[in-house]
Amino acid sequence: SQQGEEDPQALSIQEGENATMNCSYKTSINNLQWYRQNSGRGLVHLILIRSNEREKHSGRLRVTLDTSKKSSSLLITASRAADTASYFCATPQGGSEKLVFGKGMKLTVNP
């Protein structure tokens, strides 16, 4: 079942600009995770934010979580061409350990 849903579905920006991606989800969560996928292969875990956290940073990445709105955002600052990829948000389904992934958002950073 679909849990997270990224918005927008595609984003094209110039190198050096910031990119913001949003994720909305439906049910209560204990954490939300963001992943990156290059070239349709394995996903890379970027960052995990817990339900009692509001903001988290990792390098050029900034993630926020608003549990009252059931939404999260991923901000990539000073984007680079190498950031071109698909980005997915994921949340644990119910009380289980498996993650449910959104459909993904394609980011293109033009040099």
Place this chain on the structure above:
Amino acid sequence: GAGVSQSPSNKVTEKGKDVELRCDPISGHTALYWYRQRLGQGLEFLIYFQGNSAPDKSGLPSDRFSAERTGESVSTLTIQRTQQEDSAVYLCASSLAGSGNYGYTFGSGTRLTVV
């Protein structure tokens, strides 16, 4: 190993044949997951193994799909009598116990093409 290893990386098979996909998780990761990703789509959950517990098979799309895992090591995903709709990238991931608290580490996937 240092990462999750999947083999083969690419597989082309004829419709009706059986295929077996292999996943070697990170040593010490008790949880192992299989997902399927059709072209341009999101990830579709297939099956989840956690230690010696009964696997969660709720995502398997039909009885043509099955998976095994020996202890906390290698897993194989078998698709019998393949159909063209089975064409996709099959992704394996592992994590420490309680993936709700730890991220997944994914393999590079097996791209299956059924002709």
